[in-house]
Structures are given as structure tokens and as C-alpha cells.
Amino acid sequence: MIQHLVDGILVGSFLSLGAIGLTLVMHILRFANFSHAELLSIGAYAALVGTRLFEVLHPAFAASIGPLSMTGALVLAILVSMSVTAASAILFDRLVFRRVREKGEELSMVFASFGMALIIRNLIGLGFGLHPQLYSQDIAFAMVLSRDPLLLVKPDQVFVLVAALAIMAALHLVLTRTGFGFALRAVAENPTLAQVHGVNLRAMIAAVWLIGGALGAAAGVFYGLSYQISPVMGRDLVLPIFAATIVGGIGSVYGAVAGGFIVGIASNLALVVLPSGYSPSVPFLMILAVLLIRPNGLFGEARA
Amino acid sequence: MPDALLSVTGLTAGYVPDLPILRDVSITVPRASLTVIIGPNGAGKSTLIKVIAGLVPVTSGTIIFEGRTITDLRPDRLTSQGIAYVPQSDNVFKSLTISQNLDLALRGAGSGGTPEPLYARFPVLAEKRRDRAGALSGGQRQLLAVAMALATNPRLILMDEPSAGLSPKAADEVLGHARALTEGGTAILLVEQNVKQALARGDHAFVLAEGQNRLDADARTLLASPELGQIYMGGGHPAAAPATEVSA
Numbered sequence: 001m002i003q004h005l006v007d008g009i010l011v012g013s014f015l016s017l018g019a020i021g022l023t024l025v026m027h028i029l030r031f032a033n034f035s036h037a038e039l040l041s042i043g044a045y046a047a048l049v050g051t052r053l054f055e056v057l058h059p060a061f062a063a064s065i066g067p068l069s070m071t072g073a074l075v076l077a078i079l080v081s082m083s084v085t086a087a088s089a090i091l092f093d094r095l096v097f098r099r100v101r102e103k104g105e106e107l108s109m110v111f112a113s114f115g116m117a118l119i120i121r122n123l124i125g126l127g128f129g130l131h132p133q134l135y136s137q138d139i140a141f142a143m144v145l146s147r148d149p150l151l152l153v154k155p156d157q158v159f160v161l162v163a164a165l166a167i168m169a170a171l172h173l174v175l176t177r178t179g180f181g182f183a184l185r186a187v188a189e190n191p192t193l194a195q196v197h198g199v200n201l202r203a204m205i206a207a208v209w210l211i212g213g214a215l216g217a218a219a220g221v222f223y224g225l226s227y228q229i230s231p232v233m234g235r236d237l238v239l240p241i242f243a244a245t246i247v248g249g250i251g252s253v254y255g256a257v258a259g260g261f262i263v264g265i266a267s268n269l270a271l272v273v274l275p276s277g278y279s280p281s282v283p284f285l286m287i288l289a290v291l292l293i294r295p296n297g298l299f300g301e302a303r304a
Numbered sequence: 305m306p307d308a309l310l311s312v313t314g315l316t317a318g319y320v321p322d323l324p325i326l327r328d329v330s331i332t333v334p335r336a337s338l339t340v341i342i343g344p345n346g347a348g349k350s351t352l353i354k355v356i357a358g359l360v361p362v363t364s365g366t367i368i369f370e371g372r373t374i375t376d377l378r379p380d381r382l383t384s385q386g387i388a389y390v391p392q393s394d395n396v397f398k399s400l401t402i403s404q405n406l407d408l409a410l411r412g413a414g415s416g417g418t419p420e421p422l423y424a425r426f427p428v429l430a431e432k433r434r435d436r437a438g439a440l441s442g443g444q445r446q447l448l449a450v451a452m453a454l455a456t457n458p459r460l461i462l463m464d465e466p467s468a469g470l471s472p473k474a475a476d477e478v479l480g481h482a483r484a485l486t487e488g489g490t491a492i493l494l495v496e497q498n499v500k501q502a503l504a505r506g507d508h509a510f511v512l513a514e515g516q517n518r519l520d521a522d523a524r525t526l527l528a529s530p531e532l533g534q535i536y537m538g539g540g541h542p543a544a545a546p547a548t549e550v551s552a
Binding site for chain 2: 179182183185186189190192193194195196197198200
């Protein structure tokens with residue numbers, strides 16, 4: 001039971017990172033982006049390429065850090081991956097979403113995002129093969145936190161949780177302490193008014209994709225560290241990330257964080273009572289429950 | 305007009321190119337004046353202001369401000385040109401506090417100014433600076449919107465029906481502030497449904513009907529003129545209602 005709770009918190013940490021990006025994009029651009037989870041795949045694979053490159057560059061990078069299975073190369077690769085994924089997200093907007101947006105059809109945006117998801121997923125499969133891959137072949141031994149009840153945590157998982165919380169804290173500071181943060185909130189509430197007060201809408205939209213891409217990349221790598229990476233990881237993650245966003249309330253960054261942990265913990269605790277084959281249904285049930293009880297989500301505000 | 309601050313010439317514009325809302329409209333706004341635009345519902349008054357603000361695309365015609373052509377200006381460049389725009393509704397950020405709203409407007413100016421002169425002018429905002437703008441009354445919200453417009457020290461303020469939805473007393477206060485601003489050297493282009501109050505305070509007035517110039521005259525002369533009633537009551541506009549008392 002406690003093991004499931006701990007696992008749920010760890011799952012929650014990368015779901016939250018994915019959900020933050022999705023909630024910002026959905027709030028500012030006002031469409032359900034079904035290709036958001038593919039940014040996690042791009043991030044995960046960009047980090048894989050980065051790791052291999054850094055390992056070749058210098059043998060010291062190939063050594064594991066302390067008790068972690070991850071290497072110095074992977075740490076550097078995460079930073080590279082965040083930049084690459086952010087740039088890809090901005091590029092996808094320029095190439096696809098901006099053109100559809102300027103035609104002004106909201107539903108077309110949703111279909112375009114479905115299409116983008118399929119294209120990205122299959123391009124990754126084409127380039128890297130359909131088999132799952134690992135960042136490191138080393139076996140990471142779990143630390144035994146307690147024997148009764150048995151509680152196991154891998155050092156990598158501790159790193160994932162700490163890093164995810166650090167990224168969220170940094171984002172919190174940016175959103176609440178900087179002029180950029182206020183401008184972002186202003187654009188989310190009223191894009192026209194923000195513009196006439198001198199906020200450059202196009203730059204803000206690019207910034208939102210940048211945040212969404214960078215956080216998505218981190219989430220993708222953290223998912224890969226916890227499990228393995230595969231071209232279809234986006235398909236497996238899109239539903240829990242949407243569930244986290246909806247549970248938290250669309251547009252609320254703190255809602256997305258809370259939603260990510262709630263969905264992660266609930267899915268894992270459900271394993272106690274449900275056969276594991278049913279666990280993908282848990283996010284669906286949570287979306288259903290939230291829409292029935294609190295249609296705007298836990299932290300969401302009603303809007304016209 | 306030699307000292308025209310803003311001159312709009314032969315403006316045709318609309319949200320979609322083949323469906324113009326304004327046709328061949330021309331107006332001028334002199335420096336430090338209160339220029340009023342009135343007309344029946346659907347005359348295109350608000351659209352005219354939005355076109356000047358860069359929010360509605362121009363099909364043909366020119367907009368010249370201080371000698372520079374600003375036709376098809378990007379809306380986020382408006383404040384740097386010296387123009388502020390106060391929309392009719394949703395003109396403050398309800399989720400932000402008053403002080404955050406003003407900071408945002410000041411940052412848009414790029415001047416790094418402080419909100420203190422604005423608080424001095426509108427003491428009611430100073431008292432509530434930590435409150436969310438969504439908690440303000442309608443009249444206070446309009447004052448905040450005007451304060452945000454003033455943050456950039458504009459030479460021209462475009463105001464879209466600032467008295468809409470306000471009590472007569474609050475409407476009077478907001479229009480009084482508008483008049484006071486022109487005495488400080490700022491020009492105002494005001495769209496109003498509250499025709500009598502606006503004309504009583506205005507310098508010059510343009511009457512629009514069905515997207516075209518109908519009349520322009522000295523504001524007080526127009527107020528006394530029988531033509532005003534005709535435009536609102538008849539004038540070939542079946543849906544026209546006597547808008548004089550609408551927002552009371």
C-alpha cells in the first residue's frame with residue numbers, strides 16, 4: 001500500500017511536468033492539444049541521442065553518478081533535450097498550429113493536433129525503431145527504505161522527484177515574480193487587452209510553447225528513467241496528462257501540479273484493488289468524476 | 305485642420321475584407337480636445353476605434369497620427385506610439401490585483417514609471433491596490449481602466465463607451481475625468497451611447513450612421529440641433545432606437 005503511494009508520487013512528478021505545459025497551451029491558445037504528449041517522446045529521444053554523443057565526447061561522462069544509474073552525459077543531455085524540444089514545439093506552432101489558428105477554427109486545431117501526434121510518433125518509430133530502449137544498461141539497485149512493510153525506492157526515482165520539484169519551484173518564481181509571469185497571466189485572461197497594453201502576443205505564444213516543450217522534455221526523460229522509452233510512450237501518457245490537467249482545472253499551473261500527483265497516486269493505489277490491466281481506466285474515471293462534480297476542475301475558474 | 309493630432313481619411317474596414325463595416329469614413333481629432341463619436345446602434349462607432357487601435361484590419365484609407373502613418377499598426381505597438389485604448393468591457397485584468405494591473409500597463413510603456421501619480425489622481429484605487437480588479441465596482445473598474453491608459457502618458461486616448469452599464473453618477477464621474485484629462489493636454493476620442501452627457505462635455509462631434517459619416521459639428525451646437533433627433537429616430541435606419549437615455 002505504502003509502496004503504491006510512493007510509486008504514485010513518482011509517477012505524479014512527471015505527469016505534473018507534462019500537465020503544466022498542456023494546461024498553459026490549452027489556456028492561452030484555447031485548444032486541446034492531443035500532440036502534447038509527443039513532446040515528451042521527442043524529449044526522451046533527444047536525451048537518448050544527447051547521452052550517446054556526450055559519452056563518445058569524453059569517457060568521464062559515461063560514468064554513473066554516485067548511486068544513480070544515470071550518467072553525467074544524461075544530465076547534460078537533459079538540458080540539451082529541453083532546448084531541442086522547446087525549439088521543436090515552437091517550430092510545430094509556426095508550421096502547423098499558427099496557420100490553422102489564423103483561419104480561426106477551433107475544432108480544426110484539435111484535429112491538427114491529432115495528426116501531429118501521429119506524424120511525430122511514427123517519425124520517431126521510423127528513426128529509432130519500435131523497440132523500447134533504456135538510457136543505461138546498468139541495473140539500478142533499489143534502496144530498501146523499510147523492510148516491514150517492504151518499501152523500495154531507486155536512487156533514480158529520488159533524483160526524478162527532486163528535479164521535478166525544483167523545475168516546478170523555478171516556474172513558480174518566474175510566474176509570480178517577473179514581469180513575464182504577469183504578462184503571461186494577462187494574455188491568458190484577455191489577449192486583446194494584453195496586446196493594447198504593449199504585450200507582444202506572438203512572443204508570448206512562443207514562450208508558452210517554449211515552457212511546454214522544455215517541461216515536456218524533462219517529463220519524458222524522467223519517464224524514461226523510471227521505465228523505458230519507446231515511440232508509443234506519448235500514446236500511453238496522453239490520457240493521464242489530460243486527466244491531470246482536467247482534474248487540476250485548465251489554465252491553473254498549480255492545478256496541473258496537484259492533478260498530476262492526484263492522477264499518479266490514484267492510478268497506483270487502484271492497483272491494490274483492481275487487476276493491473278484495468279489501471280489505464282483510472283484516469284478516465286477521474287476525468288468523468290471531476291467533470292460531474294467540479295466541471296472547472298479543482299483549481300480552475302469558470303470562463304466565458 | 306492644421307493642428308490635427310489624428311486624421312483618418314477615407315477609411316473602409318471590417319472584420320472580413322468583403323464585408324466592410326465602415327465605408328469611406330473620415331475624422332480628425334485636434335490636440336488636447338474631447339472629440340465625440342455618436343450614432344445609432346450598429347453605426348460602426350466601436351469598430352472605428354478598434355480599427356485605429358489596430359484590432360480590425362483596414363481595407364483602404366489612411367490613419368495618420370502626429371504626422372506618421374499608423375494604418376494597420378500592430379496593437380502591441382499602440383502604446384509606444386503615444387495612443388492608449390480603453391475597451392468598452394473587460395478592460396481590466398480581473399485575476400490580477402490593482403497594483404499588478406497598473407504595473408503591467410506601466411511596463412507596456414517601457415518607461416519604468418511608478419504608479420504613485422495614478423494613485424494620487426484616483427485615490428479610490430490606492431485604497432484597494434492589493435485587491436483583485438475583479439472585486440471592484442463597475443465605476444471603479446472604469447477608473448482603473450482609465451488609470452491603466454494614462455500609465456503610458458499618451459497624447460491620445462481612445463475610449464469605447466466608458467459609461468456603459470454605469471449608474472448615472474458613476475458615468476458622470478468617468479466622463480468628468482475624461483474632460484479633465486483634455487485640460488491636461490491629452491486628446492480623447494470618445495464613443496458614447498450617452499449622447500447628451502457626452503455632447504455637453506465634448507468639443508467636436510462626428511455622427512456615424514450605417515458605417516458612414518453623417519454629420520460633424522461643434523458638440524454643443526449639435527446638442528441643440530433638431531437634426532440629432534432625426535438621425536436617431538428616423539434617417540432610414542429601421543432598428544435605430546433613441547439611444548440618448550439607454551445607459552442611464
